[in-house]
Amino acid sequence: xxxxxxxSQSYDKTFFEKTxxxxxxxxxxxxxxxxxxxxxxxxxxxxxxxxxNDCLDEACLTALKEVGVKWIALRCAGFNNVDLxxxxxxxxxxxxxxxxxxxxxxxxxxxxxxxxxxxxxxxYNRVRESNFQLQGLLGFNLHKKxxxxxxxxxxxxxxxxxxxxxxxxxxxxxxxxxQAFKELGAEYADLETxxxxxxxxxLHCPLMPENHHLINGAAIASMKRGVMLVxxxxxxxxxxxxxxxxxxxxxxxxxxxxxxxQESEFFFRDLSDEILSDDDLSRLMTFPNVLITGxxxxxxxxxxxxxxxxxxxNLQELINTGSCCNNITE
Ligand code: NAI
Numbered sequence: 033x034x035x036x037x038x039x040s041q042s043y044d045k046t047f048f049e050k051t052x053x054x055x056x057x058x059x060x061x062x063x064x065x066x067x068x069x070x071x072x073x074x075x076x077x078x079x080x081x082x083x084x085n086d087c088l089d090e091a092c093l094t095a096l097k098e099v100g101v102k103w104i105a106l107r108c109a110g111f112n113n114v115d116l117x118x119x120x121x122x123x124x125x126x127x128x129x130x131x132x133x134x135x136x137x138x139x140x141x142x143x144x145x146x147x148x149x150x151x152x153x154x155x156y157n158r159v160r161e162s163n164f165q166l167q168g169l170l171g172f173n174l175h176k177k178x179x180x181x182x183x184x185x186x187x188x189x190x191x192x193x194x195x196x197x198x199x200x201x202x203x204x205x206x207x208x209x210x211q212a213f214k215e216l217g218a219e220y221a222d223l224e225t226x227x228x229x230x231x232x233x234x235l236h237c238p239l240m241p242e243n244h245h246l247i248n249g250a251a252i253a254s255m256k257r258g259v260m261l262v263x264x265x266x267x268x269x270x271x272x273x274x275x276x277x278x279x280x281x282x283x284x285x286x287x288x289x290x291x292x293x294q295e296s297e298f299f300f301r302d303l304s305d306e307i308l309s310d311d312d313l314s315r316l317m318t319f320p321n322v323l324i325t326g327x328x329x330x331x332x333x334x335x336x337x338x339x340x341x342x343x344x345x346n347l348q349e350l351i352n353t354g355s356c357c358n359n360i361t362e
Contacts, residue, residue: 033351034058035105036077038066038086041300043336044107048081051340055348065296071095079103079347084110084327085296088126090118097122103350107343108330110266111360112239120361127346127358131186133335138190140329141234141264144288148260148323149174168320172231175199180230182206182223182246183237183265184213191234192216203229206237227251232260239266249274258285264329267293272312279319287322290329299326 037044040061048059060077064070066086072095074080080101082088088104093115096104104119106128119126147153150171158165179195181188184204189212192202202218204210205226214220227233233255237243247261247270255261261284263270272293278284292299294310308314316322330339342358349356 033079033347034060034077035079035081035347036074037061037081037107038064038070039083039300047336047340048344051337051344054341055344057344057347066092068092068095072099074101075099077101079105081105081107081343082113084108084113085299086113087296088114088119090115093118093122093124097124103127103347105343105347107339110238112266112268116361124361125350125356125359126361127343127350127356128360129339129342129346130358132330132338132342133332134186134190136332136335137187137236137264137329138194139332140290140325141187141191141236141262142194144262144264144290144323144325145174145232145234145260148286148288148321153323154320176201177231178203178229180205180226180233181213181218182226182233182235184210184218184220185236187264188234188236189213191236192218200232223251224254227255229256230259231256232262234262235265235269237265237269239268244268245271245274247271247275249277252278252283255283257283259283260286260288262288264290267291267295272316276312276315279316279322285321287316287319289316289323290325291327292324295327 035057040063045061052059062073066080066082068091071092074096080096104124104126109128109130111128114126116126151169155169176199178201181192181202181204184206189210192213193216195202196216202216203226204213204218204220205223209220252274275284275287279287292313316324346356346358
């Protein structure tokens, strides 16, 4: 059975080829992303394996079906980039990796919070220039601060566990409250209360049509002045223009992003020799109190090993039994 990988990087090849030692798939790696126009490259393959910025809309799924693809394997948890209804109608099962290492993303969330708060990225550059002054590097203690966690599933909970160790007070918002979150001594509240009371707000919910631009101008206006906002979930949760306005006014004190609404055009590529065409991303990068990473929350050895193992196991299950516990089209 042949699996074609879209948007593949050298590390995908490394981890999947190693894991495939326990399976017997033929793996073909493409650097190009999957969209309607590139679907025909999957001709001859039984399955495609895709990542967060591949675009599996109805046209793309139809084109995949036409070239004989039978299964779609997401090597990620989020599936906002897949038209699930179209996949069901076309009888194209879609499997995903629901949890590979919540700690990987949670630990990156903390890296962003601590870096932005204590300005270690700026201190690193300063000290290398023999500038040992402290002006501009003032931070605040995390101890006793209130952190709002929007989405208390696996990653939100893992983040909450770490923050408990810092002595933070935790408020969660989730339509499906999690007993394990309460057992940390954390409380649930409605979004409005979470916005009003939090010193730091961290987003850990999936992106869905209902919560697109959850963090808009009105939401930011109801937060504490100078709040720190962290998004390691999906870019579309934040209205970027509203965030820029709030950074300019000082309402938003800090912004950390591992994801960006228009990231599919930029992330996972070296564009250092090119002119950046996105004015919002360019503007964000000018703020000293904004920290951006290129969707690397998941990027640990443990997570990549788990992603490869679960993805290939999902496909093997589909072949052997016709069904799979990680099928999101069933
Ligand atoms: P999960 O499914 O375990 O938890 C998500 C939680 O969000 C659930 O408890 C759900 O009830 C809640 N939720 C749903 N809609 C909500 C809403 N409107 N407001 C608040 N909560 C809501 O998912 P997990 O594993 O914790 O992942 C969360 C998100 O993190 C993923 O959807 C994905 O977008 C993102 N992610 C980012 C990665 C990165 O590398 N930066 C890697 C992996 C995931």
